[in-house]
Amino acid sequence: MIATNKTWPWKLLLVAILLVMAAGTWGAVQKIEYQWRWYRVPQYFLYHAEDAQKIAFDGIVQTIKTSGDVTEVVLVSENAEKLTVSIDTDTLQVSEGEDLFEGDTVGFVRQWRLGPLMMGLWTTLWLSAISSVFALVLGLLTGLARISKNFTVRGLATIYVECIRGTPLLVQIFLAYFFLGTVFDLSRNVCGIGALSLFAGAYVAEIVRAGIQAIPKGQGEAARSLGMNSFQTMVEVILPQALKKILPPLSGQFISLIKDSSLVSVIAITDLTKSGREIITSTFATFEIWLVIAVMYLLVTSILSQIVYYMERRFAISD
Amino acid sequence: MIKAENVVKIFNSHAGIIRAVDGVSTEVAKGEVVVVIGPSGSGKSTFLRCINGLEAFTEGHILIDGVDLADKKTNINKVRAEVGMVFQQFNLFPHKTVLENLTLAQRKVRRRSRKVAEEKAYALLKKVGIHDKAGEYPSRLSGGQQQRVAIARALAMDPKVMLFDEPTSALDPEMVGEVLDVMKQLAREGMTMIVVTHEMGFAREVADRVIFMDEGKVVEVGTPEHFFTNPKEDRAKLFLKQVL
Ligand SMILES: Nc1ncnc2c1ncn2[C@@H]1O[C@H](COP(=O)(O)OP(=O)(O)O)[C@@H](O)[C@H]1O
Ligand SMILES: [Mg+2]
Numbered sequence: 001m002i003a004t005n006k007t008w009p010w011k012l013l014l015v016a017i018l019l020v021m022a023a024g025t026w027g028a029v030q031k032i033e034y035q036w037r038w039y040r041v042p043q044y045f046l047y048h049a050e051d052a053q054k055i056a057f058d059g060i061v062q063t064i065k066t067s068g069d070v071t072e073v074v075l076v077s078e079n080a081e082k083l084t085v086s087i088d089t090d091t092l093q094v095s096e097g098e099d100l101f102e103g104d105t106v107g108f109v110r111q112w113r114l115g116p117l118m119m120g121l122w123t124t125l126w127l128s129a130i131s132s133v134f135a136l137v138l139g140l141l142t143g144l145a146r147i148s149k150n151f152t153v154r155g156l157a158t159i160y161v162e163c164i165r166g167t168p169l170l171v172q173i174f175l176a177y178f179f180l181g182t183v184f185d186l187s188r189n190v191c192g193i194g195a196l197s198l199f200a201g202a203y204v205a206e207i208v209r210a211g212i213q214a215i216p217k218g219q220g221e222a223a224r225s226l227g228m229n230s231f232q233t234m235v236e237v238i239l240p241q242a243l244k245k246i247l248p249p250l251s252g253q254f255i256s257l258i259k260d261s262s263l264v265s266v267i268a269i270t271d272l273t274k275s276g277r278e279i280i281t282s283t284f285a286t287f288e289i290w291l292v293i294a295v296m297y298l299l300v301t302s303i304l305s306q307i308v309y310y311m312e313r314r315f316a317i318s319d
Numbered sequence: 320m321i322k323a324e325n326v327v328k329i330f331n332s333h334a335g336i337i338r339a340v341d342g343v344s345t346e347v348a349k350g351e352v353v354v355v356i357g358p359s360g361s362g363k364s365t366f367l368r369c370i371n372g373l374e375a376f377t378e379g380h381i382l383i384d385g386v387d388l389a390d391k392k393t394n395i396n397k398v399r400a401e402v403g404m405v406f407q408q409f410n411l412f413p414h415k416t417v418l419e420n421l422t423l424a425q426r427k428v429r430r431r432s433r434k435v436a437e438e439k440a441y442a443l444l445k446k447v448g449i450h451d452k453a454g455e456y457p458s459r460l461s462g463g464q465q466q467r468v469a470i471a472r473a474l475a476m477d478p479k480v481m482l483f484d485e486p487t488s489a490l491d492p493e494m495v496g497e498v499l500d501v502m503k504q505l506a507r508e509g510m511t512m513i514v515v516t517h518e519m520g521f522a523r524e525v526a527d528r529v530i531f532m533d534e535g536k537v538v539e540v541g542t543p544e545h546f547f548t549n550p551k552e553d554r555a556k557l558f559l560k561q562v563l
Binding site: 216218219221222223224225226227228229232236237240241244 | 371373396397399400401402403404406408410411412413414423424427428469472473476
């Protein structure tokens with residue numbers, strides 16, 4: 001048989017299947033007569049805020065100097081206090097010589113602001129980033145403890161890993177918030193980060209343990225036979241090789257953490273998921289918002305996957 | 320230099336209790352080259368690994384320059400730094416260059432400066448004939464070259480004795496010679512060596528003494544001349560018939 005590398009029929013088939021699925025979904029949505037309101041979505045990413053600029057005392061408008069889009073209004077109070085306010089020219093609401101009372105609006109300043117979806121995304125990202133760092137440290141130590149020769153150390157690590165892996169993250173978050181959070185008087189952010197770190201740490205520990213055990217025994221023996229102690233052997237010989245091996249599963253774990261972090265919304269941390277729920281209560285654009293949020297998670301995780309992919313290729317140089 | 324007294328090593332595995340080394344006593348003098356031969360599974364590797372503490376033995380004593388490995392107070396890392404070991408599978412550090420393989424333990428264990436360690440490394444690489452590969456990673460080297468680097472790595476610690484566990488068994492036949500040549504040169508220079516090998520030619524040429532092991536015990540000891548021409552024990556005769 002002759003090997004062919006014609007892939008286009010299969011690509012065509014893939015596209016066809018996807019189109020059929022999209023059409024099916026479209027048809028089903030038509031049936032329930034859902035009112036799409038996509039136009040409401042963009043403002044939750046970015047919106048043009050108008051901040052009113054007000055006078056802080058009773059006084060008069062002394063001068064108005066316009067230069068292009070910006071206008072400077074100089075206000076003088078009854079006891080000769082001077083105040084200069086900058087506003088957008090087309091929002092000017094006063095004229096020269098006019099009497100004003102404290103709290104009157106002089107004009108507005110327009111500004112682009114990030115909407116709740118972007119703020120939520122930001123919260124999700126930093127929450128995940130901080131939790132990842134803690135999880136890495138915790139997982140590294142626990143992974144080493146899991147292969148320790150000391151029974152107590154090994155036992156503690158095993159209990160931790162088994163407890164975390166045997167219970168749902170949602171329950172862990174509730175426990176961290178309502179139990180630990182109350183007993184030790186911790187803020188919700190601390191509880192959220194703590195729960196996520198403990199959760200991911202247990203999985204990182206297993207990845208680290210497997211990575212270390214995958215290094216041939218001869219490596220450790222060679223190092224020990226040269227007189228290196230167990231710490232030097234671990235740091236100089238075993239871990240550098242193990243870390244290279246565990247980079248792919250480790251990054252997968254951290255990408256999972258970004259998705260898992262959506263569960264902290266149940267303890268009222270305004271992450272991406274919680275922001276979405278809040279927006280829906282005021283817009284009723286349920287389908288649109290959840291779709292947008294799914295795409296935002298997907299974008300973040302795919303970008304990270306790509307970065308990891310390139311890092312792996314660079315790391316592969318020494319072998 | 321090395322004195323083994325009634326060394327016993329018992330493995331408790333799921334397959335049952337194995338007396339891998341079963342009462343071995345021997346002495347190796349300074350500058351002596353001892354070749355250990357015997358069928359597979361006879362405990363040669365295990366005995367060798369006991370000598371540098373990679374395997375903790377169950378009974379007996381091993382004294383290296385008067386230091387007893389069975390003594391709990393003995394600092395095993397210190398002993399290992401004095402006892403070089405060359406493995407069948409080379410066990411070079413794949414994430415380090417040839418040069419780094421040779422300098423790592425010198426710097427971490429012997430606390431030598433980078434300059435001193437590298438000078439020593441280059442000198443040894445030259446001696447084993449691989450000075451042009453210092454910057455390469457081990458995976459770029461042939462098996463014979465890797466094993467010569469492994470020998471140089473052990474020598475870099477200035478060991479008092481060198482242990483070899485079937486150093487040529489994992490090599491393609493055409494590379495066996497280059498490794499044996501390095502070992503012969505070492506022997507000529509007066510290095511104390513214990514060599515587990517199936518290379519009878521090497522044993523005949525270099526060994527001061529041949530130890531034949533079977534089922535964890537030393538069955539026969541003698542000069543190569545005696546051993547290869549006139550062995551007393553039946554098991555030794557049988558073994559020789561099979562390998563020669
Ligand atoms: N780590 C181990 N656990 C259990 N049994 C072992 C272990 N290492 C070696 N043995 C057993 O000890 C015996 C001697 O092995 P070894 O010293 O490797 O022999 P040789 O090097 O002469 O071939 C064999 O029966 C082997 O199966
Ligand atoms: Mg062996």
